[in-house]
Amino acid sequence: METYAGINRKIIEALKNTTKLSLSLEEIKLESRFIIQHALGISQTQLISNINAPVNEEEEAFILSILRRRMDQEPLPYIFREWSFYGRTFKVNPHVLIPRADTETLIEIALSKINTHDHYDILDLGCGTGIIGITIALERPLSKVTLVDQSEHAIQNTKENQSFHQVTNTTIQKSDWFSALDQTRFDVVLSNPPYLEENDPHLSQGLEDEPLDALVSGPTGIEAIQYIIENAKNHIKPLGWLFIEHGYNQAIILKDLFEKNGYQHIENAKDIHGVHRVTFAQYSIV
Numbered sequence: 001m002e003t004y005a006g007i008n009r010k011i012i013e014a015l016k017n018t019t020k021l022s023l024s025l026e027e028i029k030l031e032s033r034f035i036i037q038h039a040l041g042i043s044q045t046q047l048i049s050n051i052n053a054p055v056n057e058e059e060e061a062f063i064l065s066i067l068r069r070r071m072d073q074e075p076l077p078y079i080f081r082e083w084s085f086y087g088r089t090f091k092v093n094p095h096v097l098i099p100r101a102d103t104e105t106l107i108e109i110a111l112s113k114i115n116t117h118d119h120y121d122i123l124d125l126g127c128g129t130g131i132i133g134i135t136i137a138l139e140r141p142l143s144k145v146t147l148v149d150q151s152e153h154a155i156q157n158t159k160e161n162q163s164f165h166q167v168t169n170t171t172i173q174k175s176d177w178f179s180a181l182d183q184t185r186f187d188v189v190l191s192n193p194p195y196l197e198e199n200d201p202h203l204s205q206g207l208e209d210e211p212l213d214a215l216v217s218g219p220t221g222i223e224a225i226q227y228i229i230e231n232a233k234n235h236i237k238p239l240g241w242l243f244i245e246h247g248y249n250q251a252i253i254l255k256d257l258f259e260k261n262g263y264q265h266i267e268n269a270k271d272i273h274g275v276h277r278v279t280f281a282q283y284s285i286v
Contacts (some may be wrong), residue, residue, distance in 0.1 A: 001054045004047060008032050011067055018071045022206075031076060038080050039063040075209050085131045088138070091160045095153035096128045097214040102271040103192055106245045106278050107135055109269045110190055113241050113280075114140050122146070123235065125177060125191040125228065128214060130158030132190055137170045146186070148175035151213070178231050185237045191228055192245040197221035222253055229257045236283045243280040251276035 011032040015023060037047055039062050069079050077083035078094045085099040086107055092098060114120050120143040124133030127147035137145040147158050147170060158172050173180060194217040196202060207215060217224040225244060232242045242263065246254055251268050258266045263281035271277035
């Protein structure tokens with residue numbers, strides 16, 4: 001009978017030898033741990049402290065079935081149907097963008113502008129899995145968060161996470177950006193929109209399984225961002241904030257778009273890799 005340690009070695013060797021994945025050794029070790037933890041329903045602490053514990057045949061078969069799917073390039077979040085974000089687990093379906101740690105920068109910066117004891121009206125624009133709006137709602141329970149997306153798959157995924165986290169200060173609505181919001185205004189608008197251009201090389205570097213409409217904005221990659229910046233002015237309260245996550249090389253473009261559209265106090269924040277990832281600004285209605 002195999003042990004946790006033995007299974008871990010098998011997974012690492014299998015992932016190292018597959019030609020379909022381009023993973024570093026550290027990434028392989030991390031994925032092996034994730035696979036074992038998920039398959040056995042144990043924590044990292046339990047895995048480490050019981051590294052020589054036995055794994056029965058049924059458990060080993062389940063682990064190996066996950067491994068085969070991963071070796072065929074299927075992303076772990078889609079295999080698991082869940083992923084960790086900002087210290088919480090979120091449900092993920094294969095029709096929405098996978099939650100990434102880079103987006104936690106957007107959360108941190110937004111929370112710094114949302115007072116804990118005040119009531120804010122907040123909009124998560126293009127919510128996908130709902131990780132942004134639901135996280136903000138959980139961290140700022142006195143505020144009200146509206147989450148919108150044009151994709152029915154995204155709306156269903158967001159509703160699943162709303163129920164999973166038992167969050168009560170959220171409203172979920174199907175909308176193509178602002179189209180279904182009438183003249184509603186918000187204190188804070190957040191968005192992680194599509195921002196890759198059509199021929200971006202990153203699309204063939206691990207993003208093949210993710211929905212193109214959540215990744216690609218258009219020929220230049222800036223189309224969705226420009227639309228949001230231009231139209232958010234009609235949905236932001238006086239001195240409200242707009243936060244946008246963007247590509248590594250788009251910060252200067254966003255600053256220019258914000259300036260041209262009359263936004264003030266334009267700032268930028270770097271992600272955990274030191275990359276300019278979020279640009280945000282305040283809008284004062286003239």
